[in-house]
Amino acid sequence: MFGGLRDEHGVPVTLTMGEITTDLSSITIRPAAGLGGKTWLSRRPAYVSDYGTSPEITHEYDRQILGERVTFLAVVPIVVREDVRGLLYAGTRGEAELSPEALEALVAESRRVAGELEIRDEVDRRVGLRDAQAVAGPETAERQRFRDAFAEMRIIARETTDPATRARIEALLDPSTGAVILTERQLDVMGLVAMGCRNAEIADRLGLGRETVKSYLRSAMARLGARSRHEAVTNARRAGLLP
Structure with missing residues (x-):
């Protein structure tokens, strides 16, 4: 074996x-x-x-x-x-x-x-949320539930085999009113960055290489006009790309 x-x-x-x-x-x-x-x-x-x-x-x-x-x-x-x-x-x-x-x-x-x-993944996710909250400060339970729902909707949209369901969810998630547009993978990476995940954890969850994660993060930061991970998350939320 x-x-x-x-x-x-x-x-x-x-x-x-x-x-x-x-x-x-x-x-x-x-x-x-x-x-x-x-x-x-x-x-x-x-x-x-x-x-x-x-x-x-x-x-x-x-x-x-x-x-x-x-x-x-x-x-x-x-x-x-x-x-x-x-x-x-x-x-x-x-x-x-x-x-x-x-x-x-x-x-x-x-x-x-x-x-x-x-x-283990779920433990990592919860630890990441806790660490992110410690950095960002306290937030309401309602706001956290909203962010969890947003992340779950992205997962459902990606995994569903029903085109109509996918289209309806993607329409709800579409940040068409914002000036900044990120690709699906860039949004996936930024969503995990917002949860406090490190590059290695993001790579593990998305099945990507660490260098690929860094590339997505760099390109997303460039589109968001950010110089740091924290600034990128803040700008993405201001643009309506993240809750």
Whole structure:
């Protein structure tokens, strides 16, 4: 077994069990690369019965995996709110395949880890809100509920599969009366900045690299005419882009 959680470079293998070499820890899985990369894009478990000859996947990691004499290989994504946060692998050597019970256990473990990550995200969100309030000073509970509702509406608009619902919510969120226009990603980043999140936390939540977050933040600050994060949030609220 082996796997890991996603960082800004991909999914590095940080957990190994039953290995016979040290090469697995040199792997960093990227989208579309190998069985794990295929699973990353589909967000669904997958397996191959003969890893070395499978035509269904690319073979960037053959040296490390075949060095373990792996034949049957299964991988399950760790998914939090439709976002792949890590990958768990289980393989066998020789002709044996994983039993259905073992595959179910692998899926159950991925769900357990996903649940823990979701709890951690919520804790981080609340700590960020607390820290932001400490900097900005006290505000009414009504104002905070309004900001939470605004953030939730943005999430619903992005995730809904109903075009009519998305259009209605986006119309409510449309800051068309303001002179400043930010892209969707810039608004996502600024919304988390307003919550007090650091760049690393923003990158983790949005599934972006830290440098990408910095780029979005710099461009948003330029459009807002701001020289600091605090000034950018203030200007965005004055422009009606943030509650």
